[in-house]
Amino acid sequence: RFSGTFVGNADSTSPAAAPSTPAAATLPAVPTIPVVPTVVGVPNTVAEGVLNPSEVKPPASGTRKARVLYDYEAADSTELALLADEMITVYSLPGMDPDWLIGERGNQKGKVPVTYLELLS
Numbered sequence: 046r047f048s049g050t051f052v053g054n055a056d057s058t059s060p061a062a063a064p065s066t067p068a069a070a071t072l073p074a075v076p077t078i079p080v081v082p083t084v085v086g087v088p089n090t091v092a093e094g095v096l097n098p099s100e101v102k103p104p105a106s107g108t109r110k111a112r113v114l115y116d117y118e119a120a121d122s123t124e125l126a127l128l129a130d131e132m133i134t135v136y137s138l139p140g141m142d143p144d145w146l147i148g149e150r151g152n153q154k155g156k157v158p159v160t161y162l163e164l165l166s
Contacts, residue, residue, distance in 0.1 A: 108136045111148070111162040125155030135162065 110132055117127040125148045127133070135146040135157065148157035 108134050110165045111135045111146075112165060113161060114163055115161050117158065117161050119155060123156055125150065125153060125157050127157060127161060133157070133162075135164070 113127040113129055113131045113133065116129050119126040131150070134149045137146050144159055145156045146159055147154060
């Protein structure tokens with residue numbers, strides 16, 4: 046009942062008529078450019094997952110006060126060490142891990158874990 050061809054393949058009437066090399070091999074090589082998402086006003090280091098807190102500026106709106114629930118020791122220079130019961134200002138950035146916020150205390154800033162905070166306003 047079937048003659049060995051794919052239904053809807055009008056170019057060939059038998060499997061022997063199909064080209065023996067893959068179609069991709071006959072196409073010319075086209076150079077590709079990697080696409081990195083960017084957000085206006087946010088340095089590319091944030092979009093790539095590397096945060097340099099000194100380059101980050103708080104958004105015009107969207108900052109909140111938070112009370113620190115537990116002491117937190119910063120793992121590296123991108124994080125902010127926290128002391129229980131202190132008050133800090135926090136905000137998020139587009140593309141940032143939702144489990145972290147940017148925290149500011151005076152002139153210090155860095156990533157802080159959301160689970161260590163009680164968001165107030």
